[in-house]
Amino acid sequence: MGNCLVAQSGGPTAVINASLAGVIKANQLDPLYERVLGGIHGIEGVLAGKLYDLTDIPESELEILKQTPSSALGTCRYKLKRGQDADFTRLMEVMDENDIDTMFYIGGNDSMDTVDALSEWAASSGSSKRFIGIPKTVDNDLVPPDHCPGFPSAAKLANLITHATRLDYDAYTRPEVFVLETMGRDAGWLAASCCLTGDVDLLVLSEVAFDRDAFLDRVQAKMDETGSCYIVVSEGARYADGAYLSAGESANDGFAHAVLGGAALTLKQMIVDAGIAPRGVVQDLSRAARSSNFAQSKVDVTEAFDLGISAHMRSADPTFTAKVVGVARGADADGGYEARYFAGPASEFANFVKEFPREWILGDYQGVSAEALDYFRPLIAGEPAIIYGANGLPKTIKPYNLR
């Protein structure tokens, strides 16, 4: 019986450690592997031979690991791609040295491509080593699954802050606009989810080319109608020519302001310069949205954990490699939301970006359709029972505590 390796890659999420806990817990329930070894800082640490033994982490610590945000094992931006034979060879050496026959990789598109490339390389070199992916991404842009672990908790925090800041904004009578910015460079899922609160007046997504005049018309109309305008913008919002709003106003729009900062700051300045409102407030969720252990979605943390379990269990089949596990949307007996778990080829998870569906986007920046809200609603439901420390903060566990 050999060992398995588990590592994390790409941007952290609020539940990426729940998937890690799932793999560890599954091996305690059914020890398919003698040891569960954790690679530190993704593939970078693995190549350097930096492995921790995670096999016997007690249940009490696994529960805290599930509510610890960010990647407990550390992460990396290093991409292992086809053709990097020296890296591939080195990885196989590390696996051999540590008697590892199976690697679980928790990450986004790029990491799933790594899983695919490593599986191919192993097959072509006659190795029986296996590579299995567990998805995560707050961007929610992987194609085969209904949604990705990490996204529901990010959406929950975005919803919480949208509603709270909308109430804050509404307390005033003075004329100003409010602009909230969410992560999402290429897909507007997170920004769109904020519409669930019912608080969003105008929504600016990366999926629709930004039209300055049309947008300002809508802001003016909303201010005229209600005296207020609450706007949510995705960081990746861009003009028809592909220029990001966050880079400042387009050179050919008749203005030439040097606006540094994000898309929200640009929109606020644009509105003020147009004389529609004398001032505006900007709230950038930035990193807080993806690492919010204090606002995990119960659905999300459950599914992330279960995907870790599922990946481990499926690996009992010795032919299970080059595969990624995922969540499909099912229904319970009452028609309510229920997760269904599946596995598919890593190549399908790796090579496509799932944009927010155009048919769910209402015209004139008016938000999203009822169908979109039906999609989002069950994902942010429920709150896990958080274990708090004496300092009033949720308990967390750090990599170096993982022995």
Place this chain on the structure above:
Amino acid sequence: MGNCLVAQSGGPTAVINASLAGVIKANQLDPLYERVLGGIHGIEGVLAGKLYDLTDIPESELEILKQTPSSALGTCRYKLKRGQDADFTRLMEVMDENDIDTMFYIGGNDSMDTVDALSEWAASSGSSKRFIGIPKTVDNDLVPPDHCPGFPSAAKLANLITHATRLDYDAYTRPEVFVLETMGRDAGWLAASCCLTGDVDLLVLSEVAFDRDAFLDRVQAKMDETGSCYIVVSEGARYADGAYLSAGESANDGFAHAVLGGAALTLKQMIVDAGIAPRGVVQDLSRAARSSNFAQSKVDVTEAFDLGISAHMRSADPTFTAKVVGVARGADADGGYEARYFAGPASEFANFVKEFPREWILGDYQGVSAEALDYFRPLIAGEPAIIYGANGLPKTIKPYNLR
């Protein structure tokens, strides 16, 4: 038996509605007043005669009001000052028209000054009308009380986001700095509180004149030592000449960058320009910190509610006017934190700003003393049992639901 008036003013907090709920609840327990009338949008709405009857809000709705962030009655920036006789006369008219003999005003320094001015005016014009203050401010800068309602919850959210983003930041190996910005134009309490997490490498407060070279030396030393540097800055941080960091770099520092945005963005750019790190991440808590119903401190919501009760109860004494209630720090039988409630002259709450104590600030941007941490620790303790809606968000109640 006359009626009482209650209104909210200044910047919202996460618990300002708990004080409102306290006044309403107290009058249900001991109906000193026939009706509890709420003035909308602070003194602005009161002058316009916009009053809502809050007397009989049921317990179930009061519980939701306690967890509703922002000012449920709306707020204003309008300051009622000595000498504005027309406004004073109009206010007395509105009070007469509505048979109001006592006004409770929930707000910060300026509102407590309004309480003082109105009391003086009433006394000098032979009126028996009374004016009583209930404090709130996330800035924590009122002098007589140990701390102000609103601050502990803001500090709790700031602590939650500090710890979560520190874990996120630590997951990476690449060299970059992280800069978190908190509210606090004139007092650094909120920024300083983040040190409770143990995650803050360098702290920049408005209480200490910013020294660019000394600061960059510390950043360089921290990067050399650990490869990372997590910085917290108060929005009001400023140079010795009084220029705010948020206005960009000082003109006489040898650089001339036009940096828009906040203090955090300025620090990040300064560090990158100095070649200490190739990049940095900025997280501005902005409005999220003060209106976080999902991260209320139990101590805070309890004290805010109790101060509303206390103000109402004390007003059974007909000579109780020109007073503000507050929290002093007591100890329970085991030496643990316990709130003590007191009342003092409104003038003492109105005319001073309590800066973060210089003797609690460590040199070289190294954070705060153990005494400061002992001060902060009990304030963020405990989590109230939040009532969630079917949409997965904490239930809230809006002014227009208050009949």
